[in-house]
Amino acid sequence: MCSFLADGVGFFFLWVTWLDMQCMEIYVKYYYDIKGSETMPKGTIITLPGEMLPASRPLQQKPLVQRLHDCLSSCKSYLCLEQLINPDRLLLNAVAFFIGRVSIMGEIGPFGLALFAAVAQVSRAKAAVAAVLTTLGVLSTGRYYEGELYFFALMLYFGFVDKPAKMERRSWKVLLFVFGTLFLGEGLPMLWQDVTLYNLLQVIFNAAIGMLLVYIFLPGVTILACRNRSRQVSSEMLMCLVILLSAAIAGFGGITAFGYSVRNMVGSLVIMALAFSGAGLGTIVGVAVGLVVDLTNNNSVMVVSLYAVGGLLAGAFRSLGKFAVIAGFLLGCIIAVLCFGRMEEFYAVLTEAAVGAAVIMFIPARQLEMWANSLKESKIGADREADIVKNAAMKLAEISGMFGSLAAAGNTSGIVSAKVREEETTQLLTRVGEQVCGLCTKRTECWDNNFYRTYQTMLDALARFEQGDMENIKMPRILRESCIKHEELEKYILTVISSNYTQLYWKKKAAAARQAMNDQITAIAEVMGDLAREVKKEPPQEEEKAAAILEKAAFVGCQLETVKVSCIDGSFVVEAEKIPCKGNRECVNTVLPLVSAMLRKRMTIETKCGKACANSNCRISLRTAACYKVNTGIASAIKEPEKISGDACSVVKLGERRVALVLSDGMGSGVSAAGKSLLAVEFLKKLLVADFSVDVAVKTVNSLLLLQQSEESYATIDLVVIDLNVGEAEFLKVGAASSFIKRVGEVSVIKSATLPVGILQDVEIEQVKWTLAPGDIIVLVSDGVVDSPNSNSHGKSWVVNFLRRVTETDSQKIAEKILCQAREMSGGNCRDDMTVLVGKISEI
Template identity: 30%
Template sequence: MGKVEQELIESPGEVNFQTTEMAFQKIMRKIQFQLESFFIRKGILLLMIGFLLGRALILAKLTPFSLPFFASVYVIKKDRAPLALIGLITGAATLSLANAAFTFTITIFFLIVFRISQKWLKNEMKALPFYVAAILGVGKWAESFILFHQLTIYNGMMVGVQACLAFILTLIFLQSIPLFTLYKRRQLLKTEEIVCLIIMLASIMTGTIGWKLYDLSIEHILARYLVMIFAFIAGATVGSTVGVVTGLIFTLASISSFYHMSLLAFTGVLGGLLKEGKKVGVSFGLLIATLLIGMYGEGGGSVKLMLLESAAAIGLFLLTPRALTSRLAKYIPGTPEYTAEQQKYMRKMRDVTAHRVSQFSSVFDALSKSFSQMELLSKEDEGQRELDYFMGNVTAKTCQNCFKKEQCWAKNFATTYTAMEEVIHEMDQNDGSISLRVSREWEKLCSRPKKVYDTISQELTFFQASKKLKRKVHESRKLVADQLMGVSEVMDNFAKEIQRERENYYKQEEQIIEAIQGFGIHIEQVEIYSLEPGNIDIEMAVPFCNGHGECEKLIAPMLTDILGETIVVKKEECASHSGGFCQTTFRSSKAFVVETGFAHAAKDGGLISGDSYSTIELGFGKYALAISDGMGNGERAHYESKETLQLLQKILQSGIEEKVAIKSVNSILSLRTTDEIFSTLDLAMIDLQTAAAKFLKIGSTPSFIKRGHKIIKIQASNLPMGILQEFEVDVVAEQLKAGDLLIMMSDGVFEGPKHVENYDVWMKRKLLELETDDPQEVADLILEEVIRSRADMIDDDMTVAVAKIKHNTPKWASIPVQKLRRQA
């Protein structure tokens, strides 16, 4: 019996429940799809909106909604414009037949004018509000003239008001109608779109003015329901805005609804403040607002009716499915759903970017393998093939017209081939000369030995040049393969870094603010980017302290106690005035620090030394110390050694592994010039978290580690950079300890002492005799000893680099505060 069957037998009820739940969700999704398809795709929603807007009024007599709505639908969704027109005419007919006739006539007039002038329009959207305002103004002016046979100032003002309203409503409908016509909307709502949506919804609800159900006003129920929805979704700010806007629209439609604006605004505020109580809290806010406004504004006679209307709105609100409110919340800025949607989009973009970088990494990896494979394939039969080509060129010029051709190459091919191969090998190895034994054997076989020798000598010149060129091509391919592999690794690591999502540390940020402010230090803002042990990264906005050093002396020690590890100020941007804020970055302190000292001298006391040295701080908690010695002395040697260190620094800081970096520098140095200019490299890389060190020595002298009264020698046996194109880098690993002195030097120092047979013993003895552990003093004393041993003569460039490993002791002790627990 399988595991799945066992689980089915053990928990059949649970399986049946899950199956039923999945089936129910599938049915609900199907119903939702069908409803959306019916109302949105088929345009029934526009028909219903058109019906309500067709009978909506302003000041109980103005109807400015119809033409702006139809024009907006015509421009945005032309195939649904007939449905919108049917809805508008039907709604207008519920007011009066004259109103329906005017709506139809003005719409046809708009279509004629807009279609005629459409070919001259560059931007229909920008021109549409002006067309609608002008056409509605002309239509209302004509209607007033026909009805009253004159145009009074009052009628003219009303026509102007309707034209202005039409202009504004067109702009609003152009923003909000796409929300009702797009079947699947992915982009988030802008602020102006939300405001336009609220105005349009309130305008639509004015079409229900006069509708009653058991003496309950439908428009009041729907308005309160709308305010509760937005207060529940977006809080007090948006809820009060919706209440004010909705109440204002209802007030314009009917002066008797003026008190209703106060009720809706108060409901939005209270509902938003009580939204933490879910739907019950928002409903309670509406009841409180209804009681207060009802008793204050209308007297006890109508409070009962207002409470019943509010109860009906609460019933609708409680019956509203959570899926609908959650879906709407995704489009409103400031809501958790909106933030989650943005984070989802950012994660998607991050994953896409990481995937593209990973693809590029794969491409570079494939190219690197392709170059490497090409080299392997080309080496297999290259030697034999080149010999065959070479021998073919020689025989074409010597044996082709010889009378013994058939005898030598047809009957005795193996003997002739072996003998000529030996002649070619002898002349290649001995600069064109040939031994007596080989010449006698060849002359027994060949009737034209002198001509063969001359031809082979001539062909060898071309062969060696071709061989040198092929070697250069091989070196170039090897360099390209190594570089491509290094770039592939860097990009792969970068793709992994991109996919590391920044965690949300809201709770920890609040705890840090509370702990530090409880200590009496005001901080404005805390942003935590990482709480990973050894890699903590926190940014703060701290008030201007006038140079008193609060960040270093107080905040960093407090964070040290809170987080359980040493925190230091990594970067600080101080405010320019007393009212500003300093932006400070706090990072984890490394367990060790490196203190360095250098001493150098040029040959014969010159100004330019062929040695160069550098310290490199890498972004991975590593510290590099390097010395390079260019071949010879003077400006050219200085340029070579300096160029070596600069190339190495740039490649290491890009994230490429140390061995690949050194091989790349070596290839570049060997390929960029035909001169025999070489450089040595002595590189030490120290991990500041563990004090583990890696030593990479390319043609350099030994280094020494002084640990108390013990001297440890570090050496390797690689040739200088630029001599060999292919070499393996030997890496020597050593665990350093606090208090160790690392001494690195160029050959001018190590081999500098005069009349010394064993340089190792001499250097170890001098190091043991040192009475100081200051790096700079040690470097100066070693250089001085070497120069004195040569009677104050400097016969070569000299450089000494000394590094001391120390525990990183914080400058300020931690300040005890409440501990912060890290979340896993």
């Protein structure tokens, strides 16, 4: 502690000395400017008539920050603090301090050094202050060794790296400086420790991530460091600024005020401030803040949705003024908490958002609009929006790759563990040989003449004692017959293994926890990679159909200016613009039947009348209407004597054209099984509603169950996604019982041979697509229904025969009859949880 205080005092002294040098330089310039004016030659002063002089501008009240700035400028202390409180540098300085506080998993912290490198490339004049603030940020978290590393690295930079050179050469020097500093700073202490492959790879990836962060921070730092209003902000710079601000918000960590998170307050403030630039930027900022800040949060879906929905609504209401932006953000927070969170989080979320809103209230609306305009791109249109989406996908892919690299570094733990285990075995055999065989008369015969046989039998003995009951295990027969000290050898091996048993147990626990952390990082990387790929996807454009609609509309006297037709899985979306009509509703009476006839689909229409909007163009959006509907019925019975069912099921509406039927059977019965099945169903519902693909959703649920504390935590998943437009069903079964489809008098069986989720890291997914027809009945059952005690000789065939004979058409009655028959075959007692989910397809 004393050494740290001494280092801190020395660091502060050097910092003050450097600032004094800067102050002296400014003071000298100021002094000579004044002296130069005093030595000017004297001349005659002529007073001109008043009418020839322009009237002076009336005095205006300056803002509070500017008045404080002017007041301090008259003091000598201002010269030392000018670079810290300068309004043009205040935001960059705050970001530098809080970026220094950020670390990954409490160990990896290359963010501060990467930000300094980015600032040094953009503005050399602001690099020194950024260096001081990032170092102070690191020290404020208690990472004292890393703070000392930053100090000496920055001194090295200003001494050797920061020299005039070509931009390309200087950029490479800065990148190599970041990589070398992080590598040597964490690699040198390993020379005095046990060097393992895992630790070495972790150091290499830490340094590589630092280099990657320099490229990510560089465009965002350009916006903060160079306040040029004429500068054009590109989409890449905007996305990097969002990532930079999100990382800075994460630097607040667990700081609280009266029990409320300061980090969440600042996050709400930043989202509302940037939402003045539009709903798109507000949503992107919300997603970025949610992902970066609450990356390890158990309820990260709620956090991301909270900020994303809040940013979306705040940006959507920006045209109505500051109060509407605040109301939109608060409304989004309420919606997200009610849909994805818990009621005990409701008041905390609202309070934290309200504090951010209160700060926004004190910022002048003109200042907010100026910030919003400075972040808007100079070119607006479809091409620029496409660039934003493309760059957003690229940044998400880069972040996904970063976490993939972290997971890859952790996956080497198996190799390292095997190597460590081999070294421990060798040391154990050496100790046994020295203690028992050192003075034995047959040492030469055992260890010199028959070394390999003795070595192998000793390994067999160690394996027996480690894997079995140590009190009842005997030595191998060969060792008992050849060793004259086998009893002494057996006692010594038993003593050594008993002393190492506790250490071995905790090593296995640590390895399991490390593997669970790697699995979580891998799952996050996969989800972000899939999200990047989904963002890149664009619906295929049907240009021929769009041209045909334009031509046909012109032929009937309806002038459409633009038409865009896209098709996703057989569902059409038509967007068009036209000049306002005279009130005869051409959009409904002409455009709707024309498009429906040409596409041969029943369409729904949404319009924005141009006549009601100051005679602007009418905007028309047509979508394929649903042709089918699903009537569902659910029946369940609880295993005796439990009070809660271990099965869980749900019917989820996915937009306007899809419905999902979900059934999950948790391992065992009662509360434990109910927790697993409910967790799987609820998480799967949220991912599907968020428009994740089915396979990605199931893999994410599998990763979630793998992270549970219990050794055995798995559940089956029986999922059917029905497309109501085309009448197609997609079955996905993971360890679930067979499903049934009845059409008239025939019954088809959908089988599964995969293991439940939560057992293996890589889950096997089998998808079956089925074309449905009106009147088809889909039946999902848990294994308690199919495997009734008295149905062992029939198996699932009894369900097939029962469905063939049933004449009911109501879904609920069919489910109740199947459950009643299953209970009857079980002798009236439920020996397992039973659940039946029935869905009947009918035409609209």
